[in-house]
Amino acid sequence: MMMLKTGQLIKHKDERTEKDEYTMRLIEIEELRDVVELQKYVYEQLPNKQVLYMDSYEEMFDDMKQGAKVIGVFNNDGELIAYRYVGFPGNTEKNLGIDIKIPRKELINVAHLETTVVHPEYRGNSLQSLTLQQAIPMVKDFGYNHLLCTVSPQNIYSLYNIMKNGLRIKALKKKYGSDKDGKDGMWRFILHRNLNPRSVKRPSELISTPIENLEHQGKLIDKGYVGLWLFRESKILNYVRFEDEVAFS
Ligand SMILES: CC(C)(COP(=O)(O)OP(=O)(O)OC[C@H]1O[C@@H](n2cnc3c(N)ncnc32)[C@H](O)[C@@H]1OP(=O)(O)O)[C@@H](O)C(=O)NCCC(=O)NCCS
Structure with missing residues (x-):
């Protein structure tokens, strides 16, 4: 069992707060039912179901067999209160590197941040x-160097956390649809x-836009801008264009 981290927690329950502690470790495949159950519980509580695309037990099981990892967070009573699922799509159609035009030969170096959930009592x-x-x-x-994920434009909490950790918006499109062109899917930033990174690029132009203006953002991305920073309270996104287009960073 690979222990990653321990720490203190604040638990919010019925207007009250309590102190608790957590242990973070990798989940064993035998514990996957608990992961899917927590996901289901969190989904049921969500006021806006568009923000979370659920993974099935079977998908996650197969993925873990192929090497995917799930980092679990457990409270003092040993209950799973949060998890992060990390996948390695390899050279397959679901590789998000294709959406942002990573060179074909680099697709095998892509890691996906798949779903992540936190039990409502442990948010914050x-x-x-x-x-x-x-x-x-x-x-x-593990040898991967491209980290990618999708986030709904309506998921301000998740987008803020992901961008705070250095991921940048490189595409905006509908994902997880059933028809071939994906038009019945849900809007996602990639x-x-x-x-x-092989080089440090200097930003040259900056444009701010409200997060809900998807059309404007689509046009900015087409012109080579990337989303760099989100102001959580005002819901303003900063897009920048870089001076030189050298290595894919
Ligand atoms: C996105 C999510 C994982 C973030 O949880 P987290 O790590 O606990 O969030 P943070 O610690 O960054 O929270 C920062 C603040 O936002 C609040 N917050 C976080 N998520 C919130 C939510 N879904 N609704 C309302 N407020 C939320 C926190 O209470 C905290 O408030 P505070 O600063 O007043 O204490 C969590 O909201 C969640 O599980 N959402 C549902 C699943 C989901 O959308 N997953 C991401 C896509 S896969």
């Missing part, structure tokens, strides 16, 4: 960020961070 302890900060060195150790 930065568990999304803390599990991400464990996932980054882990995927680097975010990316190169974990081994």
